Every structure is written in structure tokens, then in C-alpha cells.
Amino acid sequence: RQHESPRRVKRAWVIPPISVSENHKRIPHLLVQIKSDKQLPGGVIYSIKGPGVDEEPLGIFSIDKFSGKVFLNAMLDREENDRFRLKAFALDLGGMTLEDPTDLEIIVVDQNDNRPLFRQDIFTGHVVEGAEPGRSSRGGRGWGGQASPHAGTHRGTPAATGTCVMTVDATDADDPDTDNAALRYSILEQGAAGMFSINATTGEICTAQPGLDRETMGVYNLTVQAADMSGDGLTTTATAVIYLEDINDNPPEFTKEEFSMEVEEQAAGVDVGKVFAHDKDLAGSPNWLAKFTILEGDPEGAFAIRTDPYTNDGVLSVAKPLDHEVRDRFELTVSVQNEQPLEPTAPASPRALATVRVRVRDVNEAPIFRDNPRRVSVLEGAPPGTPVTTYTASDPDTRQLQTLSYALLYDPADWLQLDPHTGTVRTKRELLHPSAFLQGGWYIALLLARDDAEPPLSATGTLSIEILEVNDHPPLLLPPAGVVCGRPGRGGSLLLGATDDDRPPHGAPFHYQLSPQHPQLARNWSITRFNVTHAVLAVLVELPEGPYSLPLLLRDSGTPPQERQQLLNVSVCHCGRDGTCEDGVLAAAAAGAGITLGALMIILGSFLLLLVLAGLGAARVRGRRRALRKGLLQRSRDDMRDNILNYDEQGGGEEDQDAYDINQLRHPELFPPRVKPPVRRDAPLSSATPLAPRKLPNSPSDIEDFINEGLEAADSDPSVPPYDTALIYDYEGSGSVASPLSSIVSSLTDEDQDYDYLSEWGPRFRRLADLYG
Numbered sequence: 067r068q069h070e071s072p073r074r075v076k077r078a079w080v081i082p083p084i085s086v087s088e089n090h091k092r093i094p095h096l097l098v099q100i101k102s103d104k105q106l107p108g109g110v111i112y113s114i115k116g117p118g119v120d121e122e123p124l125g126i127f128s129i130d131k132f133s134g135k136v137f138l139n140a141m142l143d144r145e146e147n148d149r150f151r152l153k154a155f156a157l158d159l160g161g162m163t164l165e166d167p168t169d170l171e172i173i174v175v176d177q178n179d180n181r182p183l184f185r186q187d188i189f190t191g192h193v194v195e196g197a198e199p200g201r202s203s204r205g206g207r208g209w210g211g212q213a214s215p216h217a218g219t220h221r222g223t224p225a226a227t228g229t230c231v232m233t234v235d236a237t238d239a240d241d242p243d244t245d246n247a248a249l250r251y252s253i254l255e256q257g258a259a260g261m262f263s264i265n266a267t268t269g270e271i272c273t274a275q276p277g278l279d280r281e282t283m284g285v286y287n288l289t290v291q292a293a294d295m296s297g298d299g300l301t302t303t304a305t306a307v308i309y310l311e312d313i314n315d316n317p318p319e320f321t322k323e324e325f326s327m328e329v330e331e332q333a334a335g336v337d338v339g340k341v342f343a344h345d346k347d348l349a350g351s352p353n354w355l356a357k358f359t360i361l362e363g364d365p366e367g368a369f370a371i372r373t374d375p376y377t378n379d380g381v382l383s384v385a386k387p388l389d390h391e392v393r394d395r396f397e398l399t400v401s402v403q404n405e406q407p408l409e410p411t412a413p414a415s416p417r418a419l420a421t422v423r424v425r426v427r428d429v430n431e432a433p434i435f436r437d438n439p440r441r442v443s444v445l446e447g448a449p450p451g452t453p454v455t456t457y458t459a460s461d462p463d464t465r466q467l468q469t470l471s472y473a474l475l476y477d478p479a480d481w482l483q484l485d486p487h488t489g490t491v492r493t494k495r496e497l498l499h500p501s502a503f504l505q506g507g508w509y510i511a512l513l514l515a516r517d518d519a520e521p522p523l524s525a526t527g528t529l530s531i532e533i534l535e536v537n538d539h540p541p542l543l544l545p546p547a548g549v550v551c552g553r554p555g556r557g558g559s560l561l562l563g564a565t566d567d568d569r570p571p572h573g574a575p576f577h578y579q580l581s582p583q584h585p586q587l588a589r590n591w592s593i594t595r596f597n598v599t600h601a602v603l604a605v606l607v608e609l610p611e612g613p614y615s616l617p618l619l620l621r622d623s624g625t626p627p628q629e630r631q632q633l634l635n636v637s638v639c640h641c642g643r644d645g646t647c648e649d650g651v652l653a654a655a656a657a658g659a660g661i662t663l664g665a666l667m668i669i670l671g672s673f674l675l676l677l678v679l680a681g682l683g684a685a686r687v688r689g690r691r692r693a694l695r696k697g698l699l700q701r702s703r704d705d706m707r708d709n710i711l712n713y714d715e716q717g718g719g720e721e722d723q724d725a726y727d728i729n730q731l732r733h734p735e736l737f738p739p740r741v742k743p744p745v746r747r748d749a750p751l752s753s754a755t756p757l758a759p760r761k762l763p764n765s766p767s768d769i770e771d772f773i774n775e776g777l778e779a780a781d782s783d784p785s786v787p788p789y790d791t792a793l794i795y796d797y798e799g800s801g802s803v804a805s806p807l808s809s810i811v812s813s814l815t816d817e818d819q820d821y822d823y824l825s826e827w828g829p830r831f832r833r834l835a836d837l838y839g
Contacts, residue, residue, distance in 0.1 A: 079102060079165050081154065083171040084098050084171070085173045085175050086138060086172060087142075087177060088141070088142045088143055088174050088177050088179070089177055090138065091141065093140065094137040094139050095138040096135055096137055097172065099134050100129075102134075102164055102165050104164045104165060109159060110132075110156050110158065110164060111131050111159065112131050112132070112134040112156060112157075113129060113131060113157070114127065114136065114152045115152065115153045116150065116151060116153055116170075117151070119152060125140065126140045127139065127150070136170070142174045143174075144176045144177070144241065147174060148174050149173045149174060150172040151172075152169070152170040152172065153167045153170065154169075154170045176246055178240055178244075178245075178246040178299050181238075181294070181300040182238045182249050182294050183236055183238070184235070184302060184303075184304035185235055185236065185237065188304065188306075188307060189306045189307070190306075191306065191308045192308070193308060193310060194310070195313055196313060197273050198229065198276050199275065230272040231262070231271050231272060233268065233269050233270045234271065234290050234304060236251075236269070236302065245299070247294055248295065249293065250267070250296055251269040251291065252264060252266060253290055254289040254303065255288070257283075257287075259275065264290060279310075280348070281316065281347070283310070284309065287306075288306040288307075290304055290305075292304075312351055313347075313411075314404055314408050315408065315411065316346035317408060317417075318356045318378075318404060319344055319345075320341065320342065320402060320418050321344055322342075323419075323420055323421065324420065324422075324423070325420060325423070326423045327423070327425070328427055329384060329388065329424060330427045330429050331387070331388045331390040331431070333384055333387070333388070334385070334386060335385075336383060337381055338383060338384060338424060340374070341371075342379050343356050343402045343418070345378065352406045353404065354404075355375075355404065356373055356403070357402070358371045358372070358401070358402050359400065359401050361399045361401055367385055368396070369383065369385055369396070369424070370382075371383070380400065382422060388426045390465075391462060395426065396424040398421070398424065399420075399422075400421075402420075403418070431461070431462040431523065432462075432524060432525045433459035433461050433462075433516070433523070434460055434462060435459045436460060438528060439527070439528035440528070441530045442454055442455045442532070444493065444532070445534045445536055446497055446534060449496060450495050451493060453490065453491075453492050454482065454493060455490075455491050456489055456490045456491070457489050457529055459515035459527065461517055463517075468517045468519055469517070469518050470518075471487065471518070472488075472489045472513055473513070473514045474511065474512075474513060475512040475514040475526060476510075477511050478511075479503040481493060481503075481511075482511055484513065489515075491513075491529065497533055507532060509530075509532075510530055510531075512527070513526070513527045513528075515527065535568055535569045535572055537625060537626065537628050539568045539572075540566070540620065541564040541573075541576050541629075543634060544564055546634060547634070547635035547636070548634070549647060551605070552609040553605070559604040559605070560602070560603040561596065561603075562593070562602070563599060564599065571624065571625075572622060572625070573623070574623065576598070576599055576621070578595070579618070579619050580593060581617035582619070584617055589606065590607055590609060592606055605638075610638070611638050611639060613636070614635075614637075614638060615633050615635055616633065617632070617633055619631050821835070
């Protein structure tokens with residue numbers, strides 16, 4: 067296969083790129099003339115196609131089809147289209163192609179017709195106060211700015227030095243490869259001292275001089291400029307706001323050297339006053355918060371000082387109650403410093419000190435019972451007037467002449483009497499034990515001490531009186547009787563017990579012995595100790611059956627001991643084979659009760675008589691109830707007046723007239739009268755027979771009298787239920803001018819009914835008159 071050699075294109079038909087300046091105002095403007103070498107005698111037709119001709123944007127370029135001249139018909143904007151690529155055609159008059167299409171490139175030459183634009187109108191940055199030139203600031207490039215896309219494209223431009231705060235950047239729509247887009251930055255205005263500088267190429271703003279002080283100026287407003295043509299072209303401006311961040315470079319100071327305050331004595335937890343301090347650092351920041359300390363003048367810690375978080379002042383308060391009589395003045399040395407340490411760069415200064423003088427005001431103080439509660443002891447049974455104690459209070463107001471008086475505030479048993487001037491307590495009546503007013507042997511009373519100041523103050527003292535137990539009760543044999551087998555040994559013993567109303571140690575152990583006055587008892591009986599409260603009585607010889615009275619001597623362990631001689635009734639029974647009494651039940655009952663057999667029989671007979679009487683009463687009640695039910699059932703057969711009648715027939719409503727003869731209600735005079743008047747089923751059996759039915763009213767005017775008479779008869783009838791029981795009337799009367807209430811003969815509407823007469827029937831029918839009248 068042979069390779070074709072490159073086809074030679076004639077030089078006249080190859081069109082070099084054509085440059086035209088944007089914003090060209092002479093329209094139309096000849097750009098170029100194209101010409102084909104294959105010009106026939108009949109001529110050549112030229113045409114162009116592409117963007118700006120038959121594609122958007124339309125109509126910018128045109129060509130003379132006979133001469134081949136290409137014209138510019140509109141102003142160009144390089145920022146919209148920086149070049150156009152067209153195709154040129156050469157045709158004969160018949161439309162046949164004479165030449166291959168050739169490229170026609172039109173380049174738009176840039177002009178400096180666009181100003182630089184900052185990316186934002188206001189740039190914001192932060193830098194700490196006291197930042198020195200040559201150090202890196204917190205935040206680096208700053209807040210609110212971005213690096214310019216053209217930063218660093220122009221080398222050799224001097225850069226700003228120092229602590230960098232932020233970067234401002236701008237853009238230019240012109241050709242970046244020309245000076246039309248070469249930007250330079252500068253600071254037009256920043257106030258006095260020139261604290262900041264800007265890198266002309268990158269737009270980075272840095273500190274230029276030391277001495278940034280937030281307390282002097284906290285915000286700097288810079289007007290920055292961006293200019294193209296390397297600073298000699300079009301310009302634009304923006305604002306750079308730089309905030310100085312606070313550091314703790316100012317210690318707090320007191321507003322004055324001395325403060326004076328006063329407070330009442332005995333007041334604890336109250337605020338005395340404030341000490342005022344000032345800090346130049348940012349209010350509310352940690353660098354501003356102050357801390358106060360009491361250095362001298364309060365060794366007992368009677369005062370405390372805290373910081374008011376809103377005002378940053380020191381608040382002095384009382385930590386412990388103050389006593390004017392002990393100390394009436396305090397002189398405190400107070401210091402103040404920041405909670406955060408000062409910056410190392412801050413100037414050194416001594417700690418701020420102030421003197422606070424506090425005067426304690428004297429006020430009336432309540433009396434004080436030093437010994438509270440007071441505990442004393444009194445023997446039970448002490449006679450009235452026995453001194454108990456002298457319970458007095460003291461008045462803390464030693465610098466005021468005051469007199470104390472006393473009164474009994476609580477004396478539940480009314481046992482005590484009190485001298486109101488001396489506070490001496492005496493017994494008012496004998497103190498008895500046991501008592502419901504004693505709590506574990508203690509009697510509690512309350513005393514009131516009051517001064518004579520204005521207004522008077524009082525204090526309460528608790529007096530606890532221990533009622534000391536006195537051994538004034540001998541032991542009591544319990545039970546005082548028993549049953550024993552009359553044979554020594556098994557069954558011939560009895561367990562004895564006793565009680566004592568005295569409390570320990572005046573009670574048990576108890577001592578049992580046979581009466582020394584009867585020494586012969588020791589031949590038949592013996593007593594041995596069982597435990598601290600019980601003893602065992604034993605038979606020494608075989609004794610005949612029968613009752614025995616043994617005098618015993620019982621003694622307690624109190625001081626001095628109390629003793630009592632008591633009789634023990636012992637019934638000796640016949641012993642069985644196993645050592646038990648054969649008639650032990652009767653003997654035990656007789657002996658345990660401590661009464662004779664005749665008395666026991668009388669009690670049992672009385673009990674049986676009561677049971678017989680109760681049975682007769684119950685039988686009589688049941689008989690009455692049975693007779694009542696029978697009488698009610700018999701009389702209910704003739705009761706036809708106001709009872710519900712049950713029928714097995716089920717009618718068809720109001721249209722069914724066969725189930726019940728309604729004429730008996732409409733015309734009762736056509737039916738024979740009842741021979742026997744009805745009796746109410748709910749009337750008692752013993753009630754009187756009701757009266758015969760009354761005469762029916764003859765006219766509507768008599769209906770009111772008829773109803774009132776019925777109500778009066780029902781109210782005064784003792785045989786009917788209470789007044790609020792519904793009374794059922796089975797007859798409404800005859801001859802009434804009003805239509806019957808039954809829907810059987812009523813019309814479909816009430817338009818022809820006249821109910822005005824209801825208002826004449828009295829207050830009982832007032833509600834019906836209001837509804838239908």
C-alpha cells in the first residue's frame with residue numbers, strides 16, 4: 067500500500083489567527099479578506115460558519131460573499147468569549163466546493179475594563195493584645211478571609227512582617243496573564259500609630275508595632291485597597307476589622323483603702339456589706355474575676371468573704387454569731403487578686419489591700435438556760451411543797467439592766483409549782499407512780515424565762531424529773547389457792563408465784579417462808595426456792611383430804627424490804643395411782659376460785675336462767691314475724707287500690723282494647739262498688755282499716771279540693787309509709803272539662819287544649835301551669 071503524500075495547501079487559502087481588541091467601537095470593522103486561487107471566470111462565492119455567525123452569539127461576524135471580506139459587527143467582551151473559531155468556505159456559482167474549508171480563528175485582545183473585587187466587604191480577624199511583631203498570631207491567616215488565588219505570582223514584592231492576623235483577598239476578571247489582573251494590596255486608613263501592615267502581594271495583614279492594648283483600644287477598623295496593573299490600575303476597597311483579645315495583664319484594685327460597716331450581734335449568715343474593686347480587663351472573662359481573702363483581724367473565722375459574680379465586688383458576711391458583749395469591733399485586712407494568674411508580660415505590682423472596719427451593734431438577746439435540759443430526781447410519794455430544783459436562766463445582755471421572770475409552760479399532770487422570781491420548783495401534789503404522765507420513770511416539764519425588754523424575748527428550758535422508786539409495796543401471792551395431792555413425792559407439790567407493784571430493784575427476787583408464828587406447819591409442809599419469782603410448796607407427810615389454810619410470809623428485795631403475811635388456800639385431794647387428784651377438776655375449780663360450792667351452784671343456776679329467758683324471747687320474736695307475714699299475705703288478696711297488677715296477656719299496645727277493659731277507669735260509676743275497702747300492702751299489720759273511698763269530684767273546680775283532701779289524709783295516716791313515698795291513684799275522677807291524659811282518646815296535637823286553669827290550682831300545679839299554660 068502506498069502512502070499518500072501530504073496534500074499541499076495553497077498559501078492564500080491558509081488564514082493566520084486574527085487579533086481584535088475587545089470593546090472595539092468602530093463597527094463594522096474589517097478583520098480580514100480571504101481569497102481562493104481557484105477563481106473561475108464566473109466568480110467565487112465565500113461563506114463562513116461557527117460561533118458568532120450562525121451559532122450563539124449570532125450576528126457578530128459577517129462576510130462579503132463576492133469579495134471575501136470578513137467584518138466585525140458588534141463589540142466584543144473578552145470576559146465572555148476570548149476567541150472565536152470559524153470555518154471559511156469557497157464555492158462556485160453552482161454551489162460546488164472549490165476549496166476545502168479552512169479555519170478562521172479570531173482572538174479577542176484583553177483590555178483593563180474590570181476593577182478588582184474583594185471576596186467580602188468586611189473581613190474580621192482577632193489578635194491578642196500585646197502581640198509583638200515577628201511572632202505568629204493565634205489563628206494564622208485570621209478569620210473571614212481566604213488566600214488570593216494570585217498571591218505570590220509577582221515575586222520581589224516586599225511582604226509584611228510581624229504577628230499575622232488575617233488575609234484579605236480580591237479577584238480580577240481580566241486576563242490573568244496580563245497586568246490587567248496583577249493586583250497589589252495596601253492599607254489606606256487605620257488610625258493613628260500605624261499598628262498594622264499588609265503584604266502588597268498576598269494581602270496578609272500583620273502587626274507592625276508593639277503596644278497593642280485592649281484596654282486602650284479594643285477594635286481596629288482598617289480600610290484596605292486592591293489595585294490592578296500592579297497597583298497603577300483600577301482600585302477597590304474593603305474593611306478589615308481586627309479585635310484585640312484580652313489577656314490578664316491588669317490586676318484588680320480596690321476603689322478605696324478603707325471600708326466601714328456594721329452588723330447586729332447574734333446574726334449569722336447575713337451579709338454585712340461590700341468592698342468594691344475594679345479590674346481593667348474584659349468584664350465577665352476569667353481575667354476579670356476577682357478573689358478576696360481576709361488576711362488579718364479574724365482569727366476565729368467569724369467572717370467570710372465571697373465574690374459577687376455580677377459586679378466582681380467582695381461581699382462580707384457573718385460566718386459565726388457575733389456577741390457584742392464579748393467583742394464589739396473588728397478591723398479586717400482584705401486582699402484581692404485575680405482567679406487567673408497574671409501574664410508574665412504584665413507589669414509587676416503589689417497585691418491590693420484594704421482595711422474593713424466592722425462595728426457590732428448591741429441588740430436584746432433572749433435568756434439562756436445554760437443547763438438544758440436540767441435533770442433532777444424526786445422520791446415517789448414526796449409530799450406537796452417538796453423542793454425539786456431551782457432552774458434559772460442567764461441574760462446575755464450584761465450591759466443592759468434587765469429582770470427575768472419564770473413561768474410553767476408545760477406541766478401535764480399539774481404536779482409542780484414555780485416561783486416566778488427565783489425559778490424555784492416545788493411539788494404541788496404527791497407524785498405517784500405508776501402514772502400515764504411518766505415516760506420510763508421520767509416526768510417532763512417546760513419552763514419559760516422572759517426578760518422585760520421591749521419587745522421581750524424568752525427562752526424555754528426542759529426540766530426532766532426522775533421519779534425514784536420507793537419500796538412501798540410488799541409482794542402479793544398470785545394465785546392465792548391451789549390443789550395438791552395428799553401424798554408426799556410425786557403430785558404432792560404446788561408452784562407458788564407473786565407480783566410486786568414496785569419496779570426493780572425493789573421487786574424480785576422474792577422470799578417465801580411459812581409463817582414463823584405457826585411453827586407446827588413445818589412438820590407437814592416445806593417451801594423451797596424455784597427461781598427469783600417462784601417457790602415450790604411440798605407435802606412432807608401424807609395428809610387427809612380437805613381444805614387447808616397456810617399462812618405464808620412473802621418478802622421482796624427492796625431497801626428497806628417489804629413483807630406481808632398472806633393465806634394460801636390449799637385443797638388436798640385423793641391421790642390416784644399416777645400421783646394426780648381423782649377429783650382434781652372440781653377441787654381445782656373450787657380452790658382456784660376461792661369460793662364455796664354453794665356459791666358456785668348459785669352462779670351456774672343464774673347463768674342457766676338467763677339462757678332460758680333469751681330462748682323464750684327469740685321464740686316470741688319469730689312467732690310475731692311469722693304471724694305478720696301470714697296476715698299480710700291474707701290481706702293482700704283484697705288490696706286492689708294502689709298495687710301493680712300482673713297479667714299473662716300481652717296486648718298490642720294502645721290499639722289493643724281487648725287485653726284490659728279500660729272502661730272501668732273511664733266510667734267507674736257503671737260498675738258496682740266494692741264491698742270491702744282495700745288495704746295497703748305496705749301498711750303495718752296492726753294499723754287501722756283505711757276509710758272508704760271518698761266521693762268523686764263533679765266538676766274541674768273540685769279537683770283541687772279532692773287532691774288536697776287526699777294529700778292531707780295520706781299525711782295524717784300513721785299506717786302508711788313516709789310522706790315521700792309515691793301514692794298511686796287508680797281513678798282520676800269523671801266529668802272533667804279537660805280531655806283525658808291517656809293517649810287513647812287524646813288528639814294528635816295539643817293546639818285545641820286550654821291549660822290556663824292550672825294556674826288557679828295553687829302552688830302545687832305552678833310548674834305544670836308554666837309548661838302548658
